[in-house]
Amino acid sequence: MWRVQQIVSKTSAKIGESGLNILNIDAQEETSRIIVVVEDSGNNIEKAISAIHEERSNIKFI
Structure with missing residues (x-):
C-alpha cells in the first residue's frame, strides 16, 4: 500500500x-x-481536478 x-x-x-490550499487530504x-x-470558490475545484489529471500520467512507480 506504499x-x-x-x-x-x-x-x-x-x-x-x-x-490551491488543501484543507484536508485523506488516503x-x-x-x-x-x-x-x-x-x-472561483474555479478551485476545476483547477484541482486538472492538476490531478495532469500529474496522473507522470506518476512512475518505483
Whole structure:
C-alpha cells in the first residue's frame, strides 16, 4: 500500500503548485481512494481536478 502514499504526495504537491490550499487530504489504503478537500470558490475545484489529471500520467512507480 506504499503506492497510495506515493500518489498522495505527488498529487498534493501538484495541487499546491497550482496555487490551491488543501484543507484536508485523506488516503484510504484499504480502498486505495484519495480524498482531497479544497475551498470551493472561483474555479478551485476545476483547477484541482486538472492538476490531478495532469500529474496522473507522470506518476512512475518505483
